[in-house]
Amino acid sequence: xxxxxxxxxxxxxxxxxxxxxxxxxxxxxxxxxxxxxxxxxxxxxxxxxxxxxxxxxxxxxxxxxxxxxxxxxxxxxxxxxxxxxxxxxxxxxxxxxxxxxxxxxxxxxxxxxxxxxxxxxxxxxxxxxxxxxxxxxx
Amino acid sequence: xxxxxxxxxxxxxxxxxxxxxxxxxxxxxxxxxxxxxxxxxxxxxxxxxxxxxxxxxxxxxxxxxxxxxxxxxxxxxxxxxxxxxxxxxxxxxxxxxxxxxxxxxxxxxxxxxxxxxxxxxxxxxxxxxxxxxxxxxxxxxxxxxxxxxxxxxxxxxxxxxxxxxxxxxxxxxxxxxxxxxxxxxxxxxxxxxxxxxxxxxxxxxxxxxxxxxxxxxxxxxxxxxxxxxxxxxxxxxxxxxxxxxxxxxxxxxxxxxxxxxxxxxxxxxxxxxxxxxxxxxxxxxxxxxxxxxxxxxxxxxxxxxxxxxxxxxxxxxxxxxxxxxxxxxxxxxxxxxxxxxxxxxxxxxxxxxxxxxxxxxxxxxxxxxxxxxxxxxxxxxxxxxxxxxxxxxxxxxxxxxxxxxxxxxxxxxxxxxxxxxxxxxxxxxxxxxxxxxxxxxxxxxxxx
Numbered sequence: 138x139x140x141x142x143x144x145x146x147x148x149x150x151x152x153x154x155x156x157x158x159x160x161x162x163x164x165x166x167x168x169x170x171x172x173x174x175x176x177x178x179x180x181x182x183x184x185x186x187x188x189x190x191x192x193x194x195x196x197x198x199x200x201x202x203x204x205x206x207x208x209x210x211x212x213x214x215x216x217x218x219x220x221x222x223x224x225x226x227x228x229x230x231x232x233x234x235x236x237x238x239x240x241x242x243x244x245x246x247x248x249x250x251x252x253x254x255x256x257x258x259x260x261x262x263x264x265x266x267x268x269x270x271x272x273x274x275x
Numbered sequence: 276x277x278x279x280x281x282x283x284x285x286x287x288x289x290x291x292x293x294x295x296x297x298x299x300x301x302x303x304x305x306x307x308x309x310x311x312x313x314x315x316x317x318x319x320x321x322x323x324x325x326x327x328x329x330x331x332x333x334x335x336x337x338x339x340x341x342x343x344x345x346x347x348x349x350x351x352x353x354x355x356x357x358x359x360x361x362x363x364x365x366x367x368x369x370x371x372x373x374x375x376x377x378x379x380x381x382x383x384x385x386x387x388x389x390x391x392x393x394x395x396x397x398x399x400x401x402x403x404x405x406x407x408x409x410x411x412x413x414x415x416x417x418x419x420x421x422x423x424x425x426x427x428x429x430x431x432x433x434x435x436x437x438x439x440x441x442x443x444x445x446x447x448x449x450x451x452x453x454x455x456x457x458x459x460x461x462x463x464x465x466x467x468x469x470x471x472x473x474x475x476x477x478x479x480x481x482x483x484x485x486x487x488x489x490x491x492x493x494x495x496x497x498x499x500x501x502x503x504x505x506x507x508x509x510x511x512x513x514x515x516x517x518x519x520x521x522x523x524x525x526x527x528x529x530x531x532x533x534x535x536x537x538x539x540x541x542x543x544x545x546x547x548x549x550x551x552x553x554x555x556x557x558x559x560x561x562x563x564x565x566x567x568x569x570x571x572x573x574x575x576x577x578x579x580x581x582x583x584x585x586x587x588x589x590x591x592x593x594x595x596x597x598x599x600x601x602x603x604x605x606x607x608x609x610x611x612x613x614x615x616x617x618x619x620x621x622x623x624x625x626x627x628x629x630x631x632x633x634x635x636x637x638x639x640x641x642x643x644x645x646x647x648x649x650x651x652x653x654x655x656x657x658x659x660x661x662x663x664x665x666x667x668x669x670x671x672x673x674x675x676x677x678x679x680x681x682x683x684x685x686x687x688x689x690x691x692x693x694x695x696x697x698x699x700x701x702x703x704x705x706x707x708x709x710x711x712x713x714x715x716x717x718x719x720x721x722x723x
């Protein structure tokens with residue numbers, strides 16, 4: 138039957154959630170360390186599966202620019218790759234620019250389609266960013 | 276045990292279902308499908324679907340290994356409930372007319388069937404919405420008699436439903452919560468249990484079979500310990516009722532709870548068993564119609580057992596579904612089911628322990644162990660493992676399985692606070708275990 142070959146195959150390149158760069162960020166995360174002094178930190182977790190993230194932001198208050206970013210945490214490949222990619226993105230950004238980062242930016246950073254159930258994993262990093270920024274403005 | 280998958284409509288080949296529905300679509304509108312263009316309307320529609328749904332291997336096959344969460348239903352259970360709604364539907368214990376008699380007789384027969392299934396008498400069988408509801412009711416009702424300093428003894432392996440109700444009542448009454456720990460092989464430490472169950476203990480509540488570890492706990496021994504100090508023993512049989520023959524007299528538990536949906540029955544029905552003399556004294560959990568005898572504006576007296584504990588219209592169709600499930604299981608025989616589970620454990624332990632980098636979280640020996648396999652894979656998060664298993668058409672659960680405190684204890688062992696859990700049932704066999712193992716090896720390669 139015609140449908141068979143076209144549609145019942147493996148997930149395509151574009152749709153692959155475990156593309157090389159995701160696995161690479163998972164295994165060799167960028168900016169994964171604690172920042173002990175001078176950082177705002179915010180922690181959150183996904184109770185369903187145990188993804189946990191702490192984000193550290195060092196902000197130059199004179200210009201409201203993020204001068205250093207780091208994270209610690211553990212969890213699934215999607216959640217960890219997302220925060221790793223996000224920390225790269227945040228360096229040198231102003232607080233306003235950081236605040237403008239939303240779901241669409243996260244999706245394009247990840248560069249892949251995220252299934253419904255894994256969306257929470259992908260967006261956990263956004264949650265900690267929003268929490269951290271809220272603390273910055275206090 | 277003969278291949279049972281054929282009894283369960285959900286396992287009919289997905290591909291053939293898809294072909295059937297496409298075929299029907301095409302038959303109705305043959306003009307749309309032209310062999311020449313690469314995409315028929317159906318194909319286009321399928322292409323438009325979310326790629327994760329469209330390319331899903333569970334369209335090709337369903338290896339269902341999440342029976343700890345819920346089980347699939349045989350056609351006879353589905354038919355029994357449909358038949359009830361089509362032919363016998365009326366409320367129970369309320370009407371005189373023939374239809375209501377039919378409904379009432381079926382409903383009472385369901386009670387008798389469950390009673391026979393677990394070795395109890397009919398007045399000791401209460402139907403409710405599920406295990407969690409039963410445990411909450413027991414906690415409130417038994418808890419109403421607690422005093423400051425009284426003890427409730429649980430185990431570290433309890434599901435949240437057999438933990439949180441006791442937490443809340445203990446807090447309310449100033450009672451103390453204690454937990455029987457595990458041995459190195461994920462079994463209950465009976466030596467510690469003897470120390471923990473003291474003269475102050477009023478309630479001991481334990482799981483019969485852990486939904487995470489597969490450990491089967493020694494209920495009769497725990498009953499002796501509890502009764503020696505005048506405490507009651509509550510048993511959470513949500514998992515065990517599916518895998519083992521249950522006889523409440525042999526277990527000598529005071530109360531036992533389980534749900535229909537984890538033993539091939541429908542959702543929305545659970546059973547609470549209690550020893551008759553205890554239920555006679557126990558305050559009702561809920562009040563209303565059906566559980567009363569005499570009622571004035573000021574007060575009411577309670578109905579006979581078991582109706583005293585069944586307020587409101589009960590889950591009638593669900594009870595009939597549960598009855599059909601029990602009859603189906605009794606035809607196979609619970610002894611055969613237990614043996615089948617035992618063989619799965621034997622095979623599973625052997626195959627899974629051979630995978631390097633896989634840590635099995637549960638007893639390593641076959642006896643007193645159910646076919647539930649929790650595990651972690653080095654360097655690959657359980658979420659990702661289960662995602663990739665799903666791609667292979669294998670359904671498992673990842674996370675903390677409603678047992679976060681247990682997982683936090685296990686973290687010391689495996690470093691992980693969540694696991695993958697593959698839980699087997701009567702329609703699973705060694706080929707399903709083979710498929711799981713093959714998929715795990717494939718995933719390992721992928722992440723290497």
